[in-house]
Amino acid sequence: MTVRPLSRLLRRCLAVLTVLVLVSCGGKTTQGQPQSEALALDLPQQTLLAQSMRQLPVPGWTVTVDQLGLPPGTVARPVGNVGDLGVFLGITDEGWWLLGLDVTSGKRTFGPVRLGPAGNATNFNCFVNGPPMVLCVRQPADLNVPSTAWVVDTSSGEMVYDGPTDLRVAGRQGQPNLEQLGEYAIAIVIGVGIYGVGAHGELTWFVPGDGGLTSQFSVRHRDTVPSTLAVQGSGRVADVVFSVVDGHVVKPDIAPGTDLGRAVVYQGGFGYEYTVAGDYTTERVAFFDHTGKKLSEPRVEGTLENRSLDIPLVGSKTNDVVLTLDGQRVLGLPPSGPSPYARLIGSRFLVSADAKQRVWQQFDLRTGEAGKTCEGESLWTYYIGSDGEVVVARDEGDGLVQGVDLTTCAVLWSIPGPAPSEAKEVWKVHTTLVQRTDDKLFSLVAPK
Template sequence: MNVRDGRRLFPAVELTTEKRPPKCYLNGPEAVLCVHDFEAVTAWVVDAHTGRVSYRGPTDLRTYPAKLGVHQVGIYAIALTENEGVYGVGPKADTTWFVPGAGHVDNLYPPSHDTAPPALATQVTGGRGSDARVVFSLSDGRVITPELDENAELQKTIVYPGGFAAEIADRQDRSVLTRVQFFDDAGKRTSRKSIHGDLPNIETLDLPVIEALKDWAVYTPDGGRLLKLTGERPVETRLIGTKFFFAQIGGIMGPHWQQYDLRTGAQGKTCDYDLGYGYYLGTDGTVAVADFGNPNVGRLTKAYDLSGCETLWTAASPVGSFHDLWRINTTLVQLSDDATELASLVAPH
């Protein structure tokens, strides 16, 4: 359906299964892949624009890990085999391109961003005990070869809109401190800067963050420093417009979401709302919406004033409700409590 006006694009597509429903994944801008592997293993490939089923039949793909387990990364379905590598998925629910490696994509569960979905992914390569990374395209498996100095090795890598940042190590001398370098989507250096520090494990990373011994800083994709702060680095971050929000350890569910204006460096209020992974749905730049709970405890949706910290409105659903809420592009789509109706949401008057 068209989420802007609710218009149905094509009639419902019947996916005949027994007991459990299939799991479905986007596979690029044109197709939807559905896999049912509870009893008789069956896959469907559906045209995302017309609803035409272009393939229905057997598949080696599975919805669970270990061997050819299907996962959604960005808008692409990929298949992972542990200690073997990553496969692309083709028009007949078959495997296409292949990138050898550990078989685990570093950004396997990318959280909700307000930016375009990732076009690149990374995985460990080089065998057991290796820290080396390979960067590749999610659309065709093309391996990105970054511009590196002689004896340099690409290690921990963070993908963000417009490129990636990577820790660079010296293959011959492990005593040399790692440094972080910046690359575009093609692997070309966006800056000749090499910054000493580490790339911390941070959820919802829209801009590169580098951690040093006593401080941490936010950078542009070409290595320009936007913000430098002392103390403990954040565990989650979020970029909304020109404001940078972050939560520190122990503060994801408490009053520790801090904000800074990246244009001026000015600090805003510290708020007790939640912009974290698993809760945050979206924003218009002024108001943010988050969704909490599950059918066992009930669902709760809240809207927050980002600058003033106030809760603007709250919507609750009872225990056992089928209610759910998704952000699709810039539209909030709600499933009714009885699972019979989809509706778009706007702020209450």
């Protein structure tokens, strides 16, 4: 993608927002001032925090590692979730345990299940692999020796497999390396393609390609529910869209003579860039549902911004346009410089306005109004979660985490960092904030 000068990107924050108002009777758009009535947009489903973060949160339920049946000194951390069932890994010097917690109540739902000794492991990780199954893999130092896989059914707590596997957590090129995509584990072999993973840690379905997930899958800590579709390069021009459930390649319903290019997946479908025969200088986009059925072919020229993953953003030389998958124009923005990162929090659309993703301009998608421009790491690398109005992020100072009001960008509260010889961590597990302080786990909830 051609990188336009950064100065143009910075001017975005000073430019006047062009709002594209949807006309309810005909689906047309007009340019004008922010509409007085909110749009009835079908925004992507999000796992926002269930508790208000307006005030400093306080402990809710509390459990200790002893109450969970874990050995003294165990460090418990979440490795995934199946809805409100948080899957936690108990880490000790000599091995690992797996257990489930209902993060709304703190009640143990299964386990702890003994996985095995650490041995000579150099890498270890767990992956949700088609709920209710969780796959854990221990990788040995010798990459010529098989790894060990454990598969646990989280609905019953039963160990359904304990044995060797060719899977790697971080192997060398040519070996199947595991990645978590939504609620499924996949195995990537660079230069070969992508495999599914079965209930015994075996390779199942296969989608040939270059084995490289496109850059959109490097973005973490998003609130939108992930798609069951993924994208890899084909080794040619057109990307390959496929299901991480069964490996089915989804082919878009598009006219003959169309040359496809880059693809981006969204909740509810995907988009492709394309050109038509005889006019390879004009890039266009089209959107499809998860089966490949065409949803829209907007009358805009441009390319998909693959750093806007929650809702489509099409960039061109004249403007950037936020669209729905059915082709409705929601927001018009001045043209960006380098491809901007963007994220959705509630009904707020936030766009990074600098190369380091520290300056974020926000817009309300329901009214089209521009909001405050916030600065800092709270909307990017330090982001943990949000209730839609207040962001919870790692503290940039000496604190542990802080709450930032999106309306004012002000820090509302901060949880102090750990004291000497104290361990503290905070995670978002589905829609609940969970904190660990030494051997205790507890939820963080709004004060009564």
